[in-house]
Amino acid sequence: EKQGFKHFMLKEIYEQPGVVRACLEAYLHPDWHPDKDTSPINLAIPASLYDDLEHVQILACGTSWHAALVGKYLLEQLAGIPTMVQYASEFRYAPTPLTVNTLTIGVTQSGETADTLAALAMEKKRREGKPSQFQVRLLGISNRPESSLGHLVPQIIETHAGMEIGVAATKTFVSQLMAFYCLALDLAYRRQTISATRLEEILVGLRQLPAQIELILESQERYIEQLTHDFAETKDFIFLGRGINFPIALEGALKLKEISYIHAEGYPAGEMKHGPIALLDAKVPVVAIAMPGNVYEKVLSNAQEAKARDSRLIGVTPMNDPEAAETFDDLLPVPAVEELLSPILTVIPLQLLAYHIAARRGLDVDQPRNLAKSVTVE
Numbered sequence: 001e002k003q004g005f006k007h008f009m010l011k012e013i014y015e016q017p018g019v020v021r022a023c024l025e026a027y028l029h030p031d032w033h034p035d036k037d038t039s040p041i042n043l044a045i046p047a048s049l050y051d052d053l054e055h056v057q058i059l060a061c062g063t064s065w066h067a068a069l070v071g072k073y074l075l076e077q078l079a080g081i082p083t084m085v086q087y088a089s090e091f092r093y094a095p096t097p098l099t100v101n102t103l104t105i106g107v108t109q110s111g112e113t114a115d116t117l118a119a120l121a122m123e124k125k126r127r128e129g130k131p132s133q134f135q136v137r138l139l140g141i142s143n144r145p146e147s148s149l150g151h152l153v154p155q156i157i158e159t160h161a162g163m164e165i166g167v168a169a170t171k172t173f174v175s176q177l178m179a180f181y182c183l184a185l186d187l188a189y190r191r192q193t194i195s196a197t198r199l200e201e202i203l204v205g206l207r208q209l210p211a212q213i214e215l216i217l218e219s220q221e222r223y224i225e226q227l228t229h230d231f232a233e234t235k236d237f238i239f240l241g242r243g244i245n246f247p248i249a250l251e252g253a254l255k256l257k258e259i260s261y262i263h264a265e266g267y268p269a270g271e272m273k274h275g276p277i278a279l280l281d282a283k284v285p286v287v288a289i290a291m292p293g294n295v296y297e298k299v300l301s302n303a304q305e306a307k308a309r310d311s312r313l314i315g316v317t318p319m320n321d322p323e324a325a326e327t328f329d330d331l332l333p334v335p336a337v338e339e340l341l342s343p344i345l346t347v348i349p350l351q352l353l354a355y356h357i358a359a360r361r362g363l364d365v366d367q368p369r370n371l372a373k374s375v376t377v378e
């Protein structure tokens, strides 16, 4: 069943090009052309969810919460909709005061996470009987439309990742990101917050992702496996990113914690100087995500600050970038795509890094201690 892979997690990492292809096939109209008077996106979302939309709030836990943070960036930057992202477990006990014309999105790959389901049910209940602008509008994003989530919400974007067995979410995360790209583009198109040229540019970029993930897997895996030899004794890791790659820094840290039991923290790179930089020394490697875009130079300079504290600097950077080569001790290069599309690529080396560190330590990668695939208790 593992098809020659040592663990399900590694198999699932390798399934990601296919998952992105499946999402593209499901979400994009194949013969769309800018002159056509319809959205290029085919999510079959009823107008009642989109009409007069003023706010989006997203409820999720764990890795799905990280996908939601990328979603917030996309919904705000592409579609211009103010978006709140909440941990479902927190929202249940301190919900945001009711906002008008609000779409509430529950993100859960399993569709069974107790806190996420309860937070969505609570949101439905507290909006009952309220004036029309407060009426609940619910949307789910899930890999399992037949799950409990499916009974709770009238509309689901299915994520087409196929069954995920490894406890650490990998391919389902990437598929959730694809759902958010398409949701944000659909909204941007309908709200006319995006030009036809820009829309085309992003669609072209999305279609290139599967081959680019393949390239990363082919070119990086051996190197990352080798690199992990140097971290046999490492006890702490810091992951840095900014903008749309800040949630990827969080995700890189979470993957490492979950399966290797190494302490890891993800930070927005600009926050280092407000405290966490005190942790740095030669024993604490820093992984920084630095992709071309409006925070590129900023991340490089934040990385330099870490280097000055003797940290080993590992960069997730664009391929063939001399500036990156000069800044970092080790490079995990990915194809040089624009920042907006980069999370789907930058997360791949971080998944491989976590996997190989854990596998090298001889740990049970697919069934890490204390964790379950679906958290059905509060």
Ligand code: F6R
Pocket: 061, 062, 063, 064, 065, 107, 108, 109, 110, 111, 112, 113, 116, 167, 168, 169, 170, 254, 255, 258, 373, 374, 375
């Ligand atoms: C991370 C992981 C967990 C889940 C979280 C939410 O690798 O597996 O953090 O992401 O328990 O699970 P779902 O998405 O099923 O609601």
